[in-house]
Amino acid sequence: MRTVQYTSSLLYSLLILLFFVQIQAQPNCSSSCGEIKNISYPFRLKGDPSGCGDSDYELSCVDNKAILEIFPGRYYVHNISYHDQTIRLVDVNFANGSCGLPSGPVETTDGFVRDVRFRGYGLNPGSRFRFVKCSTNISSVPEAANHTTVPCLTRNGTYVYAVYDGDYSYYEPRKSCSVISLAPVDLRKDVTKFNSYEAVMELLKAGFEIGWSVKCRDCSLAGKQCVVKSMEKPLIYICEKEYKELTRAEGNWIIAAIVVGGLIALGVIIGIIVVVIRRCRRRRNAADNTNKTLQNRIVA
Numbered sequence: 001m002r003t004v005q006y007t008s009s010l011l012y013s014l015l016i017l018l019f020f021v022q023i024q025a026q027p028n029c030s031s032s033c034g035e036i037k038n039i040s041y042p043f044r045l046k047g048d049p050s051g052c053g054d055s056d057y058e059l060s061c062v063d064n065k066a067i068l069e070i071f072p073g074r075y076y077v078h079n080i081s082y083h084d085q086t087i088r089l090v091d092v093n094f095a096n097g098s099c100g101l102p103s104g105p106v107e108t109t110d111g112f113v114r115d116v117r118f119r120g121y122g123l124n125p126g127s128r129f130r131f132v133k134c135s136t137n138i139s140s141v142p143e144a145a146n147h148t149t150v151p152c153l154t155r156n157g158t159y160v161y162a163v164y165d166g167d168y169s170y171y172e173p174r175k176s177c178s179v180i181s182l183a184p185v186d187l188r189k190d191v192t193k194f195n196s197y198e199a200v201m202e203l204l205k206a207g208f209e210i211g212w213s214v215k216c217r218d219c220s221l222a223g224k225q226c227v228v229k230s231m232e233k234p235l236i237y238i239c240e241k242e243y244k245e246l247t248r249a250e251g252n253w254i255i256a257a258i259v260v261g262g263l264i265a266l267g268v269i270i271g272i273i274v275v276v277i278r279r280c281r282r283r284r285n286a287a288d289n290t291n292k293t294l295q296n297r298i299v300a
Contacts, residue, residue, distance in 0.1 A: 046061070090206070
């Protein structure tokens with residue numbers, strides 16, 4: 001009896017020991033850098049233990065500032081919302097109020113996010129500055145009333161302007177101009193022109209919010225389209241079924257099926273019409289025969 005109790009106690013002690021060893025072996029998956037506290041899944045810091053976060057959402061910590069790279073740009077991270085699945089970024093080239101171009105455009109010239117990791121919806125999507133390079137000075141042209149001169153880049157016969165593009169408005173550059181970069185910013189209602197580049201810089205220094213979604217990342221990598229199912233916070237995403245083009249053989253089979261189905265339907269319709277006509281004729285003949293019988297009786 002004592003041997004059984006001793007064995008049970010020993011096994012119980014071993015289980016407790018293994019439990020604590022397992023806890024100690026698990027990596028600490030919450031880190032911080034400067035103002036960004038509690039960096040957790042899917043984000044991680046460089047140097048965090050393996051198994052922490054997702055390598056696609058890795059941040060670096062430089063001079064006590066969290067930096068996210070969205071090729072080819074580099075952005076300071078000012079906030080991460082795990083509830084809304086958004087992240088606030090400031091381009092490192094604009095953080096100190098420097099005059100110049102973004103370190104790298106997050107969006108294409110059509111306003112679409114380049115990186116599959118960040119194709120979720122931000123809180124204020126669709127607002128940006130377009131940096132436009134022109135071969136002539138268009139400041140006095142009425143159509144360029146919303147163009148703000150970028151002083152540090154305007155020289156030697158080249159004129160660079162910042163054009164605020166809010167609420168998905170369409171911008172078509174003049175023939176002598178071309179869009180050279182984009183910088184997302186927060187949406188400002190009823191704003192079309194900035195009187196100085198200092199005012200432009202204030203908005204650029206404030207940064208922008210962009211959505212992130214691991215589900216959307218996986219969906220895009222699978223060649224499918226990620227769409228928003230609900231705009232209520234937190235956002236709910238769904239992955240649409242993959243679109244697959246039909247082969248010629250599949251197309252021929254579908255066409256043949258449609259033709260055969262049409263012929264069958266036509267045959268059924270003709271059959272119904274024939275049956276209706278025959279019934280009408282029978283009724284008419286029966287009526288005629290009844291009338292003839294009555295007439296014969298009357299004559300007789």
